[in-house]
Amino acid sequence: MAIQQAQIANVRRETPNGWHFKWAGFDITGRALAVAAGCVLAFLYIPIVTLIVFSFNSNPITRLPLTGWTFDWYEKAFTNSNLLAALGNSLLIAAAAVVICLAIGVPTAFALDRYQFPGKVFFRRLVLLPITLPGLITGISMLNFFSMMDVSLSLLTVMVGHGTALTAIVVTNVYARLQRFDRRIEEASSDLGARPWQTFIKVTLPNIRNAIIGSSLISFTLSFDEIPVTFFLTGRDNTLPMYIWSTIRRGITPEINAIGSVIVGVSIILLLVSVFIMSDPVKKAGTGR
Amino acid sequence: MNLAQQKRLSFAALMTGPILWWILVLLVPYVIMLMISFYSKQFPFHVPDFQFGNYLKIFDDPQYFQVLLRSLKISVLVSLVTFALAYPLTYYLVFKVRSHRVRMIIYVATIIPLWVSYLLRAYTWKTILGTEGILNSFLMWIGIIDEPISLFLYNQFAMVVTMAYIFTPYMVMPLFASLEKIPRNLIEASKDLGVGRMGTFLRVTLPLSVPGILAGFTFTFCLSFGDFISPQLVGGPYSNMISNVVATQFGIAMNWPLGSALSMIMLFIVVAIITMSDRFERAGRLDLN
Numbered sequence: 001m002a003i004q005q006a007q008i009a010n011v012r013r014e015t016p017n018g019w020h021f022k023w024a025g026f027d028i029t030g031r032a033l034a035v036a037a038g039c040v041l042a043f044l045y046i047p048i049v050t051l052i053v054f055s056f057n058s059n060p061i062t063r064l065p066l067t068g069w070t071f072d073w074y075e076k077a078f079t080n081s082n083l084l085a086a087l088g089n090s091l092l093i094a095a096a097a098v099v100i101c102l103a104i105g106v107p108t109a110f111a112l113d114r115y116q117f118p119g120k121v122f123f124r125r126l127v128l129l130p131i132t133l134p135g136l137i138t139g140i141s142m143l144n145f146f147s148m149m150d151v152s153l154s155l156l157t158v159m160v161g162h163g164t165a166l167t168a169i170v171v172t173n174v175y176a177r178l179q180r181f182d183r184r185i186e187e188a189s190s191d192l193g194a195r196p197w198q199t200f201i202k203v204t205l206p207n208i209r210n211a212i213i214g215s216s217l218i219s220f221t222l223s224f225d226e227i228p229v230t231f232f233l234t235g236r237d238n239t240l241p242m243y244i245w246s247t248i249r250r251g252i253t254p255e256i257n258a259i260g261s262v263i264v265g266v267s268i269i270l271l272l273v274s275v276f277i278m279s280d281p282v283k284k285a286g287t288g289r
Numbered sequence: 290m291n292l293a294q295q296k297r298l299s300f301a302a303l304m305t306g307p308i309l310w311w312i313l314v315l316l317v318p319y320v321i322m323l324m325i326s327f328y329s330k331q332f333p334f335h336v337p338d339f340q341f342g343n344y345l346k347i348f349d350d351p352q353y354f355q356v357l358l359r360s361l362k363i364s365v366l367v368s369l370v371t372f373a374l375a376y377p378l379t380y381y382l383v384f385k386v387r388s389h390r391v392r393m394i395i396y397v398a399t400i401i402p403l404w405v406s407y408l409l410r411a412y413t414w415k416t417i418l419g420t421e422g423i424l425n426s427f428l429m430w431i432g433i434i435d436e437p438i439s440l441f442l443y444n445q446f447a448m449v450v451t452m453a454y455i456f457t458p459y460m461v462m463p464l465f466a467s468l469e470k471i472p473r474n475l476i477e478a479s480k481d482l483g484v485g486r487m488g489t490f491l492r493v494t495l496p497l498s499v500p501g502i503l504a505g506f507t508f509t510f511c512l513s514f515g516d517f518i519s520p521q522l523v524g525g526p527y528s529n530m531i532s533n534v535v536a537t538q539f540g541i542a543m544n545w546p547l548g549s550a551l552s553m554i555m556l557f558i559v560v561a562i563i564t565m566s567d568r569f570e571r572a573g574r575l576d577l578n
Contacts, residue, residue, distance in 0.1 A: 029486075030385055036377040041395070043374065044402050044457065047413035050423060054416070062416040063426035107307045115300045123308075126315055133559055134515020136532050140539060140552050144325050145318035164314045196299075225406050227518055232539060241408050248412050248522065257416075260409040271404040275397060 048264060055257035062254065073258035083259065086243035090224050093159050093239060097223040098216050100163025105170030106212065112171070113178040131168040135228030138165045143232040153235035161229040166219045173215035177208045210277050217274035221267055319556075326549035335546050343550035353534065353551070360514055360531040363448060367513040368460075368506045370453040375460035375505065380494075383468040396465060403458040411519045414451040418442040418523065443525025451523050452513045459512060460505035467501025468494075500570045507566040511559050531555060 058068040077083060111117070112124055130138050142161050143153075151157060181204075189199040227241045234242060240263075244256055329338040347353045378399065386392045402410065417423045418441035425437040441447060471494060479489040517532035524530070531551060538548025 033377055033381040033385055037381040037395075040374045040378040040457070041398065043454065044399060047410060047417065047454065048402060048405055050417060051409060051413050054423075061421055062423060063421055064423055064430050065426075104307045104310050107303045108311075111300065111304045111307070115296070115304075117300065123311075127311060129315070132511065132563055133556060134511065134532065136515050136517060136535060137552050137556050137559075140535065140548065141318035141322040142314065143539060144321045144545070144549060145314075148321055148325075160314060221404055225408070227408055228515070231536070241406065244408055244412075245518070248408075248415070256409075256412065260406065260412075263409065264405045267404045267406065268401060271401060 051257050051264065052261045054254060055261040057254065060254060062257070073254040074262075077255045077258045077262075080255070082238075083240070083243060083255075086238045086240045089155060089237050090240040093155060093162060094220045094223040096159040097162035097166055098220050100159065101167045101170045101219045102212065102216060104163070105167040105215075106174055106208075108167070109171045109174035109178060112175055127171055128168050130165045131172075135165060135226070136232075139229040139232035142229070146233070153233055155234070155237050157233045157235070158230050158239065161233040162223045162226055165226070165229050166222055169219050169222070170212070170215045173211045173218075174208055177211035181207050214274040214277045217270050217277075221270050221274075225263075225267070322549045322552060325546055326553045328546040328549075330544050330546050334543070343547045344554075346547065347550060347554060356529055356534050357531050357554070359529070363445060363452075363528075363530065364510045364513040366449050367452045367456060368509040370449060371457045371460040371509045372502065372505065374453065374457050375464055376502075379461055379464040379468055382465065396461075399461045400458050407455060408518060410455050411451055411522050414447065414454065415442065415523055418447050418450075442523055443528075445524070445528050447523040447525070448520055448528050451519045452516060455516075455519065456509045456512050459508040463504035463508065464498065464501040467498045467504075471497045503566045503570055507562055510562060514559065515555065 053066070054062050055073055056069055056071070057066050058070040058072070059066070108127055112120070112127075117123075139161065142157070142164065146153065146157055185207075186199050186203055189203045190196070194202065225241060226239075227245065230239050230242055238246070240259075244259070247253065247256060324337075325335070326343055327339045327341070328335045329340060329342060347357070382392050382395055386395065415422070419425070420437040420439045420442070422442070424441060425434075428434045429437065475497070476489055476493055479493045480486075484492065514530075515532050517530060517536050520528050520530045520533050524533075532555070535548050535551045535555070538544045538551065542548075
């Protein structure tokens with residue numbers, strides 16, 4: 001609210017670059033744009049607010065008017081053993097996916113930034129394919145693969161699937177940071193007698209650290225939320241989104257609203273942390289340690 | 290050991306593992322999917338073969354071809370709606386909000402919903418639009434309607450609204466980036482030369498934001514094209530998308546060859562669109578210089 005009021009206040013003092021009509025001293029276009037922007041923001045947030053509000057509403061049917069305040073749905077959600085098992089699986093998979101993403105993604109980013117090798121253009125396209133293609137296609141191609149190799153589906157196949165689908169996020173973020181990184185600092189380090197691994201640990205790594213932490217958090221969140229790949233690669237065990245998906249199809253329960261609100265809260269915290277970390281400017285470049 | 294050899298050695302040490310991994314989890318599965326798309330279905334599973342029957346079936350059988358056309362139509366509609374929502378918002382942010390801080394806060398606020406569980410965002414629209422849902426009960430509560438309207442949910446309208454809601458941030462991000470990059474002095478120059486505000490917008494700002502528009506359309510189109518969760522949640526009987534048909538082939542229909550052929554067609558369409566928008570963008574960039 002305060003932000004929107006600030007925006008409206010800003011319209012009156014705006015720069016002359018914009019596109020606006022004036023009528024009796026009023027900036028009509030600016031006002032119209034402000035209203036439109038406000039509506040779009042409302043459109044983006046009403047469903048999320050709805051989710052949270054109804055997680056506290058005592059009526060088991062999600063409808064207006066609100067009937068009363070309750071914590072029952074949270075209590076139900078957190079005593080539901082299937083849901084908790086799914087939550088545990090999801091956390092485990094997300095952690096494993098991050099490990100895979102980093103183990104594969106960081107070297108790949110280095111290779112793309114620092115080496116010339118035959119087939120580099122193709123390699124680059126291949127590596128970035130999973131984030132451009134629908135998750136469904138990654139899921140199906142890996143399902144075909146696992147079935148042909150006679151690998152039975154389990155949480156392990158889901159981990160590999162998530163790792164494959166999400167590594168590109170680490171690659172793009174680390175690559176972008178490496179591109180902005182002044183290589184002369186590394187040269188200076190080796191001129192001063194550092195061994196290559198010392199240069200890596202003390203100079204290179206601190207410079208790409210934020211990109212690594214930030215993209216790990218993003219990968220974690222996305223893996224935690226992932227459905228299309230999981231849908232095809234999971235065996236008997238459910239992840240949290242798959243559990244929610246199977247529950248939703250049977251009908252709507254406010255329990256889902258409750259667990260949803262918790263996820264919303266946690267994801268937003270994780271996101272804000274990763275934005276904060278990644279937006280940290282490169283001003284520290286050069287102060288290797 | 291000379292420098293080139295040393296470099297080659299370090300590349301091998303760094304990349305052998307990751308390259309093997311990429312080949313195994315990415316290249317091989319795509320190749321296997323391509324292979325299986327030529328197999329023929331034979332109860333209870335499928336047998337190796339090389340025939341184009343699966344592809345022919347997709348273009349012959351109106352059941353599949355219709356769905357393909359519908360998916361293209363829905364995806365274009367979703368892109369258009371997100372564009373109509375995102376452009377005014379982004380334009381307002383870039384040209385009308387003066388404070389950099391406020392602009393960044395609102396920008397992050399439009400991106401945050403992206404991190405709120407995808408499934409839950411689709412699901413809240415089910416609770417909003419349903420006959421027992423929030424919109425209907427709200428309209429009845431304030432007395433606009435007497436009986437719930439069933440027109441909101443389980444149709445293509447609901448699908449477009451839900452997907453547009455989910456994917457709007459993907460339109461905002463590239464638009465924001467491209468509008469922010471427009472040099473303000475070009476706009477001022479246009480005005481100094483006597484072009485009106487509308488003319489400046491149509492002849493300077495809009496053409497210069499084309500790369501962002503293209504990227505936004507590519508993202509939102511590809512994402513909605515591959516989405517099989519929202520159609521299943523809010524789409525109803527006549528809203529099957531190609532991705533739903535693919536998912537069915539790997540589920541109850543048990544026709545993996547056909548499913549793989551459909552996935553190959555999806556993959557081809559997505560890659561073609563990405564390549565085209567890349568080309569256009571590059572051509573546009575040359576024009577500017």
